[in-house]
Amino acid sequence: MPRWRAVWKMAGFSWRGEWKGFLLTLALALYVGWLVSMMLGDIMQRDRDSATSLEIVLDWMYLLLFPAFGQCMNRSSFRIMREDVFTRQVAHWRTLPIPLSTIIQARLLRSILLIPVLGVIFVLLQYSVTAEFRELLSPGGWLAFVWIWICYGLAINALLIWLELGCSGKWYMLIYSVVMLVSGLLAGGLKLFDINLVNGTIDQIAAGHYGWLPAVTLLSALLLFAGYRLTLRRMQHRAYHF
Numbered sequence: 001m002p003r004w005r006a007v008w009k010m011a012g013f014s015w016r017g018e019w020k021g022f023l024l025t026l027a028l029a030l031y032v033g034w035l036v037s038m039m040l041g042d043i044m045q046r047d048r049d050s051a052t053s054l055e056i057v058l059d060w061m062y063l064l065l066f067p068a069f070g071q072c073m074n075r076s077s078f079r080i081m082r083e084d085v086f087t088r089q090v091a092h093w094r095t096l097p098i099p100l101s102t103i104i105q106a107r108l109l110r111s112i113l114l115i116p117v118l119g120v121i122f123v124l125l126q127y128s129v130t131a132e133f134r135e136l137l138s139p140g141g142w143l144a145f146v147w148i149w150i151c152y153g154l155a156i157n158a159l160l161i162w163l164e165l166g167c168s169g170k171w172y173m174l175i176y177s178v179v180m181l182v183s184g185l186l187a188g189g190l191k192l193f194d195i196n197l198v199n200g201t202i203d204q205i206a207a208g209h210y211g212w213l214p215a216v217t218l219l220s221a222l223l224l225f226a227g228y229r230l231t232l233r234r235m236q237h238r239a240y241h242f
Contacts, residue, residue: 059190066156
């Protein structure tokens, strides 16, 4: 069987058992997208200096949610720390004639498909609800804005996939918690220098600075490839258990 067909077949097999998780993640994207719409409209109606805390929360939510769109919320994800389900799952796959590269590529494929779909829905809701957002960006500008954040989400998923396939459930939760904390500190720290990630991206696109698009696309592709290689090396040397 050609490798690409094996990757699609394995990805399809995992999706058949995760469609409920996709719907739950979609519901999260819609719910949080609505809340963010209200927040974004409030920020854009105020003077930037009077919306400091809201801007920090907005940046933090974007930093967390776009990578999370590549991680379906299912029963396995909720049991990862207690039962180490991902390690057990990979241990089972290793008893079958499935190359490690196929396992990783199928997992990457899920993120590459899910993050754009959920990311577009997430930001489209904000664009539809928030008139100020539509005034600043044309539909083409909105698409460029979404693409930049999709590339960010894919790049961070390189780390999350390494954690999922290469580490125990306890280490996964510990490092993921650190990522959440660092994201919040980054959002607050950048604000000290008057840097806002979401509004800054909107301003850059509104000013016609589309040169960011090829740069972030290339960086995202390089980080995904680096994550693939590191995950493959990690899986070749780690211990597994049922």
